[in-house]
Amino acid sequence: MASYFETGLDLFGSAAGGGAGEPLPRERPPRTVEALIEALERRHKGRIAGRLKLPARAASYADFPEELDARLRAALAARGITRLYSHQREAWEHVQAGRDVVVVTPTASGKTLCYNLPVLQ
Structure with a gap:
């Protein structure tokens, strides 16, 4: 199985890199949930209709x-x-x-x- 960097896809499954011979970007996955959300919002600007963050609750x-x-x-x-x-x-x-x-x-x-x-x- 190819590693994340060998797939030729970026974090969101799109083709990475430019034309022939251009190296693939070495984009690292976001390290936090907030960083992932920010990356997704940048990538899909105008296509995300809303965002809801629920507060943590104590276990019962x-x-x-x-x-x-x-x-x-x-x-x-x-x-x-x-x-x-x-x-x-x-x-x-x-x-x-x-x-x-x-x-x-x-x-x-x-x-x-x-x-x-x-x-x-």
Whole structure:
């Protein structure tokens, strides 16, 4: 697989460099989210309709369900998981009640356990 600099594409997937024989620019990817947003806004000026930044929120936790198998609790504890996020517990309760569940949360917020706990149980 070609490295980022060998692809001939810039950060945004467009052809980089000029004519034949011209070296490709050694553009480095932005190092922060803000720098990436600024680069995208420059690149796509007039095409971005809006920008919304949501403030961070403190996590909300819930205890493991009583009916969760002890072996599953032990496996989770061995990985440092000693309680659930509240949305994981809520998803568990809906699944146990036979309801369909769709979970929409930010990246790395525990969606996988929402779906896998009922399967592993």
